[in-house]
Amino acid sequence: MKTKIGLEIHLELKTKSKMFCSCKNDYNQEDDANTNICPICLGYPGTLPSVNRKAIEYAIMLSQALNCNINSSIQFYRKNYYYPDLPKGYQISQYKLGSVGYNGYLYTELYGGKKIAIDRVSLEEDTARSIQMENEVLLDFNRAGIPLIEIVTKPDMESSKEAVKFLENLRLTVQYLKISDANMEKGHMRVDINVSVENNERVEIKNVNSIREVENALEYEINYQIEEIKKGRRIKRTTKMWDDYLKITREMRRKESEEDYRYFPEPDIPSIDISEYRFLVKTPFDVYNELISLNVNREYAEIIVRDMRLCNYFYEFLENSGDAVVGSNLLVNILKSFDTLPSVREFAKLSFFMKENKIPPHIARQKLLEMKENLNVDEILKNIEVISESEIENIVKSLIERYPEKFFEYKSGKQGLIGFFIGEAKKINSKIDPKAFREVFEKISQNINLL
Amino acid sequence: MKTILQILELYRKKETTPYEIVSEYIKVIEEKEEIYNAFINIYKEEALDRAIELSKYSVDEFELYGIPIAIKDNIAVESMELTCGSRILLGFKSPYSATAVKRLLNQGAIIIGKTNLDEFGMGCSTEFSYFGPTKNAIDHSFVAGGSSGGSAVAVKLGEVPASLGSDTGGSIRQPSAFNGVVGLKPTYGRVSRYGLVAFASSLDQIGPIALNVKDLALIYRVISGYDPKDSTSVNIEVEKIEDIFINKRYKVGIPRDIITEDVEKEIKDGFEYAISKLVDIGHIVEDIKLEYWKYALSVYHIISSSEASSNLLRYDGIRYGYRGSSDNLWDLYIKTRSEGFGEEVKRRILIGTFCLSYGYYDEYYIKASKVRRLIKEEFMKAFKKVDVIITPTVPVFPWKLGEKLDDPIKMYLADVYTVLANLVGIPSISVPVKISKNGFPISIQIMGNYFREKDILDLAHQVEFNETS
Ligand SMILES: [Zn+2]
Numbered sequence: 074m075k076t077k078i079g080l081e082i083h084l085e086l087k088t089k090s091k092m093f094c095s096c097k098n099d100y101n102q103e104d105d106a107n108t109n110i111c112p113i114c115l116g117y118p119g120t121l122p123s124v125n126r127k128a129i130e131y132a133i134m135l136s137q138a139l140n141c142n143i144n145s146s147i148q149f150y151r152k153n154y155y156y157p158d159l160p161k162g163y164q165i166s167q168y169k170l171g172s173v174g175y176n177g178y179l180y181t182e183l184y185g186g187k188k189i190a191i192d193r194v195s196l197e198e199d200t201a202r203s204i205q206m207e208n209e210v211l212l213d214f215n216r217a218g219i220p221l222i223e224i225v226t227k228p229d230m231e232s233s234k235e236a237v238k239f240l241e242n243l244r245l246t247v248q249y250l251k252i253s254d255a256n257m258e259k260g261h262m263r264v265d266i267n268v269s270v271e272n273n274e275r276v277e278i279k280n281v282n283s284i285r286e287v288e289n290a291l292e293y294e295i296n297y298q299i300e301e302i303k304k305g306r307r308i309k310r311t312t313k314m315w316d317d318y319l320k321i322t323r324e325m326r327r328k329e330s331e332e333d334y335r336y337f338p339e340p341d342i343p344s345i346d347i348s349e350y351r352f353l354v355k356t357p358f359d360v361y362n363e364l365i366s367l368n369v370n371r372e373y374a375e376i377i378v379r380d381m382r383l384c385n386y387f388y389e390f391l392e393n394s395g396d397a398v399v400g401s402n403l404l405v406n407i408l409k410s411f412d413t414l415p416s417v418r419e420f421a422k423l424s425f426f427m428k429e430n431k432i433p434p435h436i437a438r439q440k441l442l443e444m445k446e447n448l449n450v451d452e453i454l455k456n457i458e459v460i461s462e463s464e465i466e467n468i469v470k471s472l473i474e475r476y477p478e479k480f481f482e483y484k485s486g487k488q489g490l491i492g493f494f495i496g497e498a499k500k501i502n503s504k505i506d507p508k509a510f511r512e513v514f515e516k517i518s519q520n521i522n523l524l
Numbered sequence: 525m526k527t528i529l530q531i532l533e534l535y536r537k538k539e540t541t542p543y544e545i546v547s548e549y550i551k552v553i554e555e556k557e558e559i560y561n562a563f564i565n566i567y568k569e570e571a572l573d574r575a576i577e578l579s580k581y582s583v584d585e586f587e588l589y590g591i592p593i594a595i596k597d598n599i600a601v602e603s604m605e606l607t608c609g610s611r612i613l614l615g616f617k618s619p620y621s622a623t624a625v626k627r628l629l630n631q632g633a634i635i636i637g638k639t640n641l642d643e644f645g646m647g648c649s650t651e652f653s654y655f656g657p658t659k660n661a662i663d664h665s666f667v668a669g670g671s672s673g674g675s676a677v678a679v680k681l682g683e684v685p686a687s688l689g690s691d692t693g694g695s696i697r698q699p700s701a702f703n704g705v706v707g708l709k710p711t712y713g714r715v716s717r718y719g720l721v722a723f724a725s726s727l728d729q730i731g732p733i734a735l736n737v738k739d740l741a742l743i744y745r746v747i748s749g750y751d752p753k754d755s756t757s758v759n760i761e762v763e764k765i766e767d768i769f770i771n772k773r774y775k776v777g778i779p780r781d782i783i784t785e786d787v788e789k790e791i792k793d794g795f796e797y798a799i800s801k802l803v804d805i806g807h808i809v810e811d812i813k814l815e816y817w818k819y820a821l822s823v824y825h826i827i828s829s830s831e832a833s834s835n836l837l838r839y840d841g842i843r844y845g846y847r848g849s850s851d852n853l854w855d856l857y858i859k860t861r862s863e864g865f866g867e868e869v870k871r872r873i874l875i876g877t878f879c880l881s882y883g884y885y886d887e888y889y890i891k892a893s894k895v896r897r898l899i900k901e902e903f904m905k906a907f908k909k910v911d912v913i914i915t916p917t918v919p920v921f922p923w924k925l926g927e928k929l930d931d932p933i934k935m936y937l938a939d940v941y942t943v944l945a946n947l948v949g950i951p952s953i954s955v956p957v958k959i960s961k962n963g964f965p966i967s968i969q970i971m972g973n974y975f976r977e978k979d980i981l982d983l984a985h986q987v988e989f990n991e992t993s
Contacts, residue, residue: 112619112620115843116838116843117618117619117620117844118600118606118608118613118616118618118721118722118838119598119599119600119606119618119622119718119719119720119721119722120620120718120719121717121718121753121754121755122755123752123753123754123755124755151834153833153834153837153880155837155840155857157840157842157853160838160843161837161838162834162836162837162838162839162840163834163837212842333881333882335833335834335877335880335881335882335885336885337830337831337834337880337885337889340724340725340726340756340831341722341725341754341755341756342755342756343755343756
């Protein structure tokens with residue numbers, strides 16, 4: 074059955090101060106509860122919001138990265154409802170018109186894949202954190218007023234896998250822009266899911282706290298709906314909660330899902346002209362394409378782009394004139410598992426000598442694993458016996474003489490036999506570089522006519 | 525009764541001290557309060573302490589050195605109660621001061637108390653206060669007007685030489701007219717609203733009330749100016765006093781169609797008297813046509829109630845103020861708000877919530893916003909022809925206490941002329957021009973173009989009828 078999934082993502086921004094006051098944005102929840110508060114973010118009578126410009130800039134950067142149209146001016150709206158975590162009784166938010174970005178898209182794969190349409194990118198403020206105790210609810214207003222970006226997609230995803238891929242790419246994009254850590258466990262990124270099967274009513278799922286939970290919740294809910302439809306039951310439009318302990322979705326009280334928020338333009342904040350604000354943004358997609366254009370293998374490029382530690386290291390490596398092809402290979406296959414990476418200069422130097430065939434790849438690998446972060450290229454070079462080309466030629470010739478029938482098979486098309494000759498050559502001289510040997514072998518074999 | 529300028533003169537001549545002045549005013553307050561109820565809280569000790577503190581400084585260091593001022597109790601003053609005339613904020617002390625208050629304090633003013641008002645500024649008689657009505661300063665069996673009734677009465681009685689009020693639809697000008705004092709609603713954005721408890725955010729503005737126009741200008745200057753804490757405040761330089769009172773001749777627009785049969789006869793006559801006085805002085809009087817004023821009161825009530833319904837959501841009993849008793853969250857909200865708010869506030873919250881509701885928003889809020897724009901455009905057109913526009917401030921005289929309590933619509937009519945300036949956002953001043961036979965003053969309102977407070981202050985000064993001017 075056909076499934077349609079739309080997502081609403083809330084991102085806490087890593088600004089210094091809150092959205093509408095100068096209180097510290099205690100983004101990683103390091104401070105004691107209710108220490109970063111003031112009359113404004115507590116909603117005291119008579120206070121007014123003043124907008125954090127940095128948050129607007131971040132929303133513009135993300136809109137650009139998500140290929141959105143950007144409004145020339147933005148307008149805040151009030152979303153009215155009662156809840157103890159909402160100090161003013163309304164959340165300063167944005168509403169369809171006047172959002173920062175609209176009509177954008179994001180791909181599910183770095184090389185492209187499926188295009189997921191983004192409906193809008195808008196700004197709002199976070200609510201207080203409420204902590205449910207046995208008989209009471211504790212409120213921490215440190216979180217009240219932290220800037221949030223809301224990203225709403227069109228219902229373009231058709232499976233839990235696609236939703237996961239979209240979210241991973243979105244998280245990566247945000248991390249590249251350095252506007253949020255997008256750590257779901259810390260609540261930097263929160264996801265609400267809308268899912269419908271076979272054009273039935275859509276069901277909203279809240280309280281999903283990791284990408285894995287998104288996948289589990291979706292799989293559970295889609296299966297549940299399919300079973301219901303098979304039994305001929307009608308799917309109600311409703312809001313559910315993901316219960317990660319029981320691994321099920323369950324319905325929330327009606328009250329919370331059928332509220333009229335009475336949106337109207339926030340009279341305390343005049344519309345803001347943002348037509349002059351545009352930024353240079355580099356997305357993971359840009360970086361991926363850049364690596365591909367440097368002839369980095371696609372699989373390696375993806376691994377590097379998805380690991381910001383490797384990616385930052387790799388870019389520093391390129392700045393030090395490292396060789397992209399050689400470097401990406403070693404980075405993904407060897408360096409990736411190191412706790413500490415070797416100095417970028419040494420690593421760039423290594424790639425240079427490998428490119429020049431001064432250090433054969435098998436030696437480089439072996440030495441990297443030995444030296445790890447203490448990589449010292451001069452040390453490697455000192456210990457390397459460079460086998461001259463004429464010496465290799467001699468070995469090649471002696472092997473052809475020793476194994477004429479293997480050579481015949483090789484010439485007849487069994488190219489794989491080169492491995493046999495490399496093995497034999499290593500028995501003669503263990504330090505022989507397979508790549509150099511192969512080149513010489515091919516050259517000589519071309520000059521020998523069998524008949 | 526002393527004006528601010530007279531008090532400053534006494535200080536300069538060293539004939540009195542801030543301590544003596546504050547003591548004098550406190551004496552008047554203690555005499556009059558029992559009858560008139562202009563104040564919700566009086567801060568006698570604090571005022572006297574500050575008076576002593578000020579004696580270390582000289583009068584020439586501050587624009588309002590040693591001037592006692594009363595503040596409407598919907599404007600925040602640090603560590604003083606901020607009740608808004610409501611049970612829901614009973615006992616709530618503000619942890620900070622409004623920008624306008626800070627500016628007064630920076631210029632040496634002494635805050636002597638917080639004045640009575642219609643709950644959250646909603647009303648035009650100061651009868652809708654949890655702390656009881658304020659009585660008219662001319663005849664205490666009549667209403668004070670409102671919602672800044674306490675601020676106007678306190679000035680008229682000589683309890684303070686000047687006060688701050690707030691004006692959402694006439695709340696400074698109408699009680700000023702009812703009590704024969706002068707009141708100014710500055711341009712929207714001229715005075716920071718930071719610290720003014722919001723009633724209707726797109727209409728609210730803080731302004732001064734004083735005995736005469738020159739005193740009014742002194743306070744106006746001090747409280748005005750850009751404030752980064754209020755995103756709607758505007759960065760346009762404030763005029764110097766000597767640039768305001770230049771005795772200029774103005775082109776005065778008279779929207780004659782506005783003066784309908786509903787206007788009391790003697791007020792009509794008073795208005796005509798004002799026009800002839802303007803002509804005598806040498807101003808040019810010109811008839812202008814305004815069409816949309818008829819809708820202003822409806823537009824005003826839809827917009828102000830809508831905004832109020834949202835602004836008052838924060839009084840939920842969770843963080844401060846009155847809390848109803850219940851173990852259940854929703855029940856707690858219901859009890860807190862049912863018991864904490866008065867009837868008029870509840871009425872407006874209901875109207876506003878309705879106007880913003882799904883299915884009615886376009887028909888009410890959006891439509892009202894469109895008509896508001898038309899009214900604005902009409903005024904802008906008029907200001908291409910004339911410098912100022914005048915009307916009576918109020919079409920009626922003060923009524924007996926309790927007389928209109930059961931007929932809110934009739935009561936709302938008192939605001940019919942004053943709401944215009946709030947909807948358009950322009951400055952407007954109410955100034956008495958003569959005394960009627962019944963003893964109540966007759967006032968006109970003078971509306972000026974955006975940020976042209978100087979025009980209306982200058983003109984008001986030329987026509988004001990006042991024992992002290
Ligand atoms: Zn704050």
